[in-house]
Amino acid sequence: MSDSDSARSDNGSAIGRYGMAAIAVVAAGVSTVATSFAVYATGREFLVSSLNRHLLEYLPGWFVSGVIQRFGNLALELSMVFSGALLAVVFGIVAVGGYRLGDRLSPTLPPVAGFVVATALVFVVSYSVVGSAMAVVVPALVGGVVVTYFETRSPTEIATDSERRSVLRAVSAVAAFNVVAHGIGLVRRSQTQRAEQELQERALRLEAEHMISDARQKELDVEGVQPLVTDIEDFYKVDINPSPPAVDPDSWALSITGAVEEPVDLDYAEIQRFPVEHQYKAIRCLSDDIEDDKLDTAVWTGCSMDAVLDAVDLQGSHVMLYGADDYFYSMSVEDFRSCLLAYGMNGLELPQAHGYPVRLLVPDRWGKLHVKWLTEIEVIDDYSGGYWEEQGWHGMGAVNAVTKIDRINRPEGRIQICGHAYAGARGVDRVEVSIDGGETWTAAALSGQLDNPDTIRQWVYEIDDPQQDEYEVYARTIDGTDTIQTEVRTDPFPDGATGWVNRTIRRG
Numbered sequence: 001m002s003d004s005d006s007a008r009s010d011n012g013s014a015i016g017r018y019g020m021a022a023i024a025v026v027a028a029g030v031s032t033v034a035t036s037f038a039v040y041a042t043g044r045e046f047l048v049s050s051l052n053r054h055l056l057e058y059l060p061g062w063f064v065s066g067v068i069q070r071f072g073n074l075a076l077e078l079s080m081v082f083s084g085a086l087l088a089v090v091f092g093i094v095a096v097g098g099y100r101l102g103d104r105l106s107p108t109l110p111p112v113a114g115f116v117v118a119t120a121l122v123f124v125v126s127y128s129v130v131g132s133a134m135a136v137v138v139p140a141l142v143g144g145v146v147v148t149y150f151e152t153r154s155p156t157e158i159a160t161d162s163e164r165r166s167v168l169r170a171v172s173a174v175a176a177f178n179v180v181a182h183g184i185g186l187v188r189r190s191q192t193q194r195a196e197q198e199l200q201e202r203a204l205r206l207e208a209e210h211m212i213s214d215a216r217q218k219e220l221d222v223e224g225v226q227p228l229v230t231d232i233e234d235f236y237k238v239d240i241n242p243s244p245p246a247v248d249p250d251s252w253a254l255s256i257t258g259a260v261e262e263p264v265d266l267d268y269a270e271i272q273r274f275p276v277e278h279q280y281k282a283i284r285c286l287s288d289d290i291e292d293d294k295l296d297t298a299v300w301t302g303c304s305m306d307a308v309l310d311a312v313d314l315q316g317s318h319v320m321l322y323g324a325d326d327y328f329y330s331m332s333v334e335d336f337r338s339c340l341l342a343y344g345m346n347g348l349e350l351p352q353a354h355g356y357p358v359r360l361l362v363p364d365r366w367g368k369l370h371v372k373w374l375t376e377i378e379v380i381d382d383y384s385g386g387y388w389e390e391q392g393w394h395g396m397g398a399v400n401a402v403t404k405i406d407r408i409n410r411p412e413g414r415i416q417i418c419g420h421a422y423a424g425a426r427g428v429d430r431v432e433v434s435i436d437g438g439e440t441w442t443a444a445a446l447s448g449q450l451d452n453p454d455t456i457r458q459w460v461y462e463i464d465d466p467q468q469d470e471y472e473v474y475a476r477t478i479d480g481t482d483t484i485q486t487e488v489r490t491d492p493f494p495d496g497a498t499g500w501v502n503r504t505i506r507r508g
């Protein structure tokens with residue numbers, strides 16, 4: 001049975017020895033990964049999340065920061081698919097190799113020895129990725145079972161119709177198993193990531209909803225412009241990990257440690273007993289380019305950090321903040337006191353992706369300081385950097401002013417240019433538009449200002465009776481201190497993007 005040429009001469013579509021081995025590799029590998037996904041969809045124990053964490057450690061910082069900041073969540077999804085495929089191939093090869101090794105070592109006990117060695121090897125390799133034996137037992141067993149199924153059921157070469165049918169049945173069974181396992185994983189992931197818990201007290205929710213509808217009243221009636229308050233599902237996300245940490249609010253506490261008279265632990269219920277505040281506030285990522293889309297506003301519910309610190313005797317000038325992931329940032333106590341400690345977003349509990357159970361909102365600062373999944377506040381003596389500073393980014397000061405163009409509409413022969421603008425806590429005082437390449441400027445119409453200037457404003461400018469074939473359009477923001485947004489175009493790295501947005505608009 002070892003000469004595959006003889007089989008192929010009977011039938012052109014014979015599956016050779018290598019084809020069978022490849023099928024066994026893929027089936028065993030994919031099933032192992034899929035099982036891990038079904039069981040640990042959202043946890044750190046998921047094989048793919050674990051591998052991604054290792055990759056993040058070993059890949060050069062500039063590469064990782066570049067990819068995450070550039071592609072946001074898409075980068076995370078792609079890295080999951082890439083790591084999943086890589087692991088499937090590795091586990092598949094290990095399983096088939098293990099089975100054949102077992103087979104050779106103990107030819108009298110073919111399926112048992114093969115199964116045991118294959119399972120053990122997959123277990124060892126996946127343990128080295130995850131670091132938890134509990135978490136890899138079931139996936140390794142599934143890998144062992146699948147490889148045994150293929151290695152025993154199918155001869156090394158398949159030439160006859162009935163042999164081919166039996167392989168097809170095996171492949172279908174494994175495929176069906178994988179579809180179900182992936183389905184379970186996806187459902188579990190979407191369940192924990194949903195934002196849907198309403199804020200505990202109905203009154204809190206109503207107040208936030210009221211603020212959202214107030215914001216709607218202040219909007220321009222223009223098609224395609226970014227809303228003043230972004231829906232949770234559209235709010236941008238930047239996360240250093242492929243999947244957000246799942247924090248259990250029952251065992252979670254916010255610890256205040258370091259240079260304090262007495263360390264303090266505050267649990268979820270205690271945090272919610274401080275006086276409640278609602279706040280409109282925008283967050284903008286330091287990596288947000290002029291043409292990019294990492295700037296959104298929401299209604300946040302929480303308590304003032306100043307109130308939380310009221311009873312704490314701080315003996316340092318700075319704090320180091322830690323997230324439940326490996327994220328950290330330091331800032332001055334003065335900045336920190338002005339923060340909101342948020343547990344609600346747009347009238348719902350803070351979604352997992354945005355920092356459940358609590359995150360920080362930092363007035364006038366870049367998004368990176370808005371630490372999510374906050375677990376610890378360590379009081380220290382000096383400024384001591386943060387996660388993105390270690391990757392070469394700067395930008396600890398006020399967020400840069402920015403003007404975005406959202407859409408060009410052409411109602412009834414007019415040209416309507418609309419967009420949104422942001423200038424941190426200085427607020428957007430005016431947006432000016434030039435349609436002659438920056439020679440002359442005219443004020444655009446603006447949406448109302450939300451209760452906090454640290455939010456976006458919409459703008460619209462119309463060319464009523466376009467005569468030219470082409471317009472060289474620029475837009476710029478003048479902030480509340482009467483400062484005109486810097487003209488010089490720079491990339492986001494390392495200080496945040498600057499410059500006027502520009503479009504060449506044709507009449508037709």
Ligand SMILES: Nc1nc2c(c(=O)[nH]1)N[C@H]1C(S)=C(S)[C@@H](COP(=O)(O)O)O[C@H]1N2
Pocket residue numbers: 235236237238239240241283284285286322323324325327353354355366367368369370371372373374
């Ligand atoms: N713990 C933690 N906090 C974090 C991050 C993170 O990866 N982990 N990303 C930061 C960055 S770079 C930005 S721009 C904002 C994004 O917040 P969002 O995802 O809610 O939009 O969160 C910041 N807080």
Ligand SMILES: [Mo]
Pocket residue numbers: 238284285286287367368
């Ligand atoms: Mo960011």
